[in-house]
Amino acid sequence: MNDKKKIVLAEDNSTLSLLLKFKLTKEGYDVFVAEDGKKAIEFIEEHNPVLILTDIMMPFVSGLEVISHVRNKLNLQTPIIVFSAAGQEEMVLKAFNLGANDFMAKPFSPNELVIRVKRLIG
Amino acid sequence: MNKFLYFIDSLKEEPLLIQIVWLLSFVLFVIIIISIIYLKFLRTHLRLNDKIAEKYKNEYEANLITYLYSENEEGLISSEQQSIIKQLKNGAINKFKREIIISTLLKLLNEISGEMADSIQNLYYQTALNNYAVAKLKSGNWYFITEGIRELKLFRVKDAHKDVEKHVNHSKSEVRKEVQLYLVNLFSFKGLNFLNDLKTPLSEWDQIQLLEELQKFDDQEIPDITLWLKSENDYVVIFALKLAKIYNQFGMKEILLELLNHESERVRLELIPVLNHLYIVEAKEVLKSNFSERSREEQIEFLKLLENLGDENDEHFILQHIYNNDFEIRLSALKILKNINLSKFENLELTKPEAEFVEMVKFIKNN
Numbered sequence: 314m315n316d317k318k319k320i321v322l323a324e325d326n327s328t329l330s331l332l333l334k335f336k337l338t339k340e341g342y343d344v345f346v347a348e349d350g351k352k353a354i355e356f357i358e359e360h361n362p363v364l365i366l367t368d369i370m371m372p373f374v375s376g377l378e379v380i381s382h383v384r385n386k387l388n389l390q391t392p393i394i395v396f397s398a399a400g401q402e403e404m405v406l407k408a409f410n411l412g413a414n415d416f417m418a419k420p421f422s423p424n425e426l427v428i429r430v431k432r433l434i435g
Numbered sequence: 436m437n438k439f440l441y442f443i444d445s446l447k448e449e450p451l452l453i454q455i456v457w458l459l460s461f462v463l464f465v466i467i468i469i470s471i472i473y474l475k476f477l478r479t480h481l482r483l484n485d486k487i488a489e490k491y492k493n494e495y496e497a498n499l500i501t502y503l504y505s506e507n508e509e510g511l512i513s514s515e516q517q518s519i520i521k522q523l524k525n526g527a528i529n530k531f532k533r534e535i536i537i538s539t540l541l542k543l544l545n546e547i548s549g550e551m552a553d554s555i556q557n558l559y560y561q562t563a564l565n566n567y568a569v570a571k572l573k574s575g576n577w578y579f580i581t582e583g584i585r586e587l588k589l590f591r592v593k594d595a596h597k598d599v600e601k602h603v604n605h606s607k608s609e610v611r612k613e614v615q616l617y618l619v620n621l622f623s624f625k626g627l628n629f630l631n632d633l634k635t636p637l638s639e640w641d642q643i644q645l646l647e648e649l650q651k652f653d654d655q656e657i658p659d660i661t662l663w664l665k666s667e668n669d670y671v672v673i674f675a676l677k678l679a680k681i682y683n684q685f686g687m688k689e690i691l692l693e694l695l696n697h698e699s700e701r702v703r704l705e706l707i708p709v710l711n712h713l714y715i716v717e718a719k720e721v722l723k724s725n726f727s728e729r730s731r732e733e734q735i736e737f738l739k740l741l742e743n744l745g746d747e748n749d750e751h752f753i754l755q756h757i758y759n760n761d762f763e764i765r766l767s768a769l770k771i772l773k774n775i776n777l778s779k780f781e782n783l784e785l786t787k788p789e790a791e792f793v794e795m796v797k798f799i800k801n802n
Binding site (some may be wrong): 327332335423425 | 542547548
């Protein structure tokens with residue numbers, strides 16, 4: 314049985330998601346990559362991850378909608394880290410109001426992300 | 436076949452207009468058929484191209500990630516990295532593949548920082564992609580030049596600066612803007628040296644972008660702006676005035692005062708608010724001495740300066756203008772008088788009983 318901690322990563326930049334998947338897998342996590350918010354919600358419902366990493370701007374369903382779905386519809390307290398681009402400060406505030414736990418502004422260091430992930434889920 | 440010949444024969448007997456309509460219908464029919472075939476071919480071709488691009492994108496993404504994670508413990512280039520460099524270098528010979536490689540590198544470079552971002556820039560060098568960007572600078576097409584400079588800026592290729600600087604006075608403003616952003620983005624305040632050679636306009640938008648770039652740097656020590664304040668290019672002088680204001684260049688006082696006699700009214704108009712901001716009170720006497728010779732806009736700007744820097748020594752001058760024919764000048768003069776001599780201002784209502792004047796005094800008194 315796979316006892317690795319599961320992480321759902323919602324990111325529409327395929328190169329970045331590939332890099333983060335590689336990095337987090339190397340750190341011993343099981344990473345499910347969703348290229349949009351809709352897919353991310355499906356993964357969250359299916360795999361019940363211990364952590365969710367989500368970009369704010371994504372096609373179909375945005376990162377804010379993903380957070381809202383997790384907190385209000387699924388009633389889960391899974392930690393959520395949000396990625397935002399420069400100039401999206403208002404979006405970040407909305408994300409925190411909806412229940413996000415942490416945020417990282419792009420461009421960010423993947424090494425720093427791993428430290429934050431470990432701090433949240435060990 | 437007989438039917439067709441019969442149709443042609445009967446058409447020949449028809450009036451000319453009917454014949455033309457038939458002919459046009461036939462031509463249109465042929466054009467539509469050709470267009471449908473062409474669009475079908477184009478769509479297939481584009482879809483095929485997309486598929487090929489997707490295939491290469493996936494391949495190069497995987498290569499890039501492998502490259503980033505296969506560094507030696509000593510930080511040297513590993514054999515795996517060498518093989519990826521070789522593969523990408525070969526791929527880059529083809530223009531189509533080269534564009535995919537560059538967009539893949541940029542896609543990640545825009546999203547991450549730190550050591551990995553440095554590694555991506557290093558990979559750009561190792562694969563000699565910078566040579567292709569530099570080659571674009573020699574193109575006769577301004578669009579390619581712009582594209583090349585932008586790429587060199589994004590990958591922070593500093594050693595191409597001499598090739599980039601050659602385009603500082605390019606006839607296309609798009610090229611000039613990229614040159615300026617490249618130099619400032621990569622060389623901070625030192626990059627502003629292009630102003631020494633600038634012979635072309637520097638638009639307001641370009642100036643805003645440059646100032647925004649400059650504010651991103653930790654080191655905010657500005658170089659000597661004397662040369663730019665004395666430039667023959669009015670746009671450079673105006674930009675230097677903005678620098679003087681933002682970076683509080685009090686040391687430039689003498690040169691700023693000299694600029695009060697600059698031949699360009701636009702420069703003089705930009706200058707007065709700077710003098711006001713820097714509290715250069717010496718400007719007052721210069722401006723007072725030839726007030727009537729200056730344009731209306733300059734006079735208004737000067738009075739705005741006096742609203743901030745005026746004192747009792749300016750009272751005599753102000754009293755000469757409280758009955759000025761120009762409404763804005765009159766209003767400003769009254770405001771200044773209220774600031775420097777309140778009791779005289781309060782007695783003004785009695786001196787000139789015209790309704791409009793009394794209304795103005797009352798308005799200023801209450802605001």
